[in-house]
Amino acid sequence: MKFSANLGFLWNDRPLPDAIHAAKAAGFDAVECHWPYDTPAEDVRAALDAIGLPMLGLNTSRGDVSAGENGLAALPDRVADARDTIDQAIGYADIVDAGAIHVMCGFASGAEAHTTFIDNLRYASDATSRSILIEPLNRHDAPGYFLQTTDQARDIITEVAAPNLKLMFDCYHVGRTEGDILTRLTDLNDIIGHIQFASVPDRGAPDHGELDYATIFDALTDWPAPLGAEYKPGGDTDATLGWMQRFR
Numbered sequence: 001m002k003f004s005a006n007l008g009f010l011w012n013d014r015p016l017p018d019a020i021h022a023a024k025a026a027g028f029d030a031v032e033c034h035w036p037y038d039t040p041a042e043d044v045r046a047a048l049d050a051i052g053l054p055m056l057g058l059n060t061s062r063g064d065v066s067a068g069e070n071g072l073a074a075l076p077d078r079v080a081d082a083r084d085t086i087d088q089a090i091g092y093a094d095i096v097d098a099g100a101i102h103v104m105c106g107f108a109s110g111a112e113a114h115t116t117f118i119d120n121l122r123y124a125s126d127a128t129s130r131s132i133l134i135e136p137l138n139r140h141d142a143p144g145y146f147l148q149t150t151d152q153a154r155d156i157i158t159e160v161a162a163p164n165l166k167l168m169f170d171c172y173h174v175g176r177t178e179g180d181i182l183t184r185l186t187d188l189n190d191i192i193g194h195i196q197f198a199s200v201p202d203r204g205a206p207d208h209g210e211l212d213y214a215t216i217f218d219a220l221t222d223w224p225a226p227l228g229a230e231y232k233p234g235g236d237t238d239a240t241l242g243w244m245q246r247f248r
Helices: 016-026 041-051 076-096 111-127 150-160 171-177 181-187 213-219 242-247
Strands: 003-006 030-032 057-059 100-102 131-134 165-170 192-197 227-229
Touching (some): 003 016, 041 076, 076 111, 111 131, 111 150, 131 150
Parallel strands (some): 100 131, 165 192
16 A cells, blocks of 8 residues: 655645755655645756655646635636646646646635536646646535535536546545545546545544545555555554554
């Protein structure tokens, strides 16, 4: 079993290159991040090269965070801005050799938002050979987010019909919204591009809560890539890592 450190949450009190080194020292097999754009991509690439870890993925920019935006790709009046964030993410991913780009859709609803999201995903999928990921966010943490369920994600992936468009399956978000994690993993296996995890309901380390990660990880023994630890440590990250040796 291999694990990736999501540096949006883990060691996020450090500069990103330092967090990459910390992940290596802690025994992670890869890293991933949320929005690395304040750090020069060349600095991130140098840190990755120095320690030999791959960058699995990054997110498109959220947009105007001060105005409450959380992604732009489903916003009908922000198409040009959404495509700028996609271009930005692809450019950054090309430098750091990130495996995937998570295109964030934002707060929207309705048929026009659906069409806008489809068009922007086709734009993203055509613009790069890297994996394009979409991720449903749970209604408790992100009420009003356009993409809310894995069934909705499957329908979108089918409609776009791009070979590099995949589902980001976050056990935390699916656990909060749908439950039945093992069945959903099996049913969606053909479209999953990356798997993330955290405890439910507090989004802490996977050593407590409603989800039995010993059982979930046992079912994922043959998953070919590192699983993404995207949990909130609630303090010193190193103090929360006992789960990793247990589940390896």
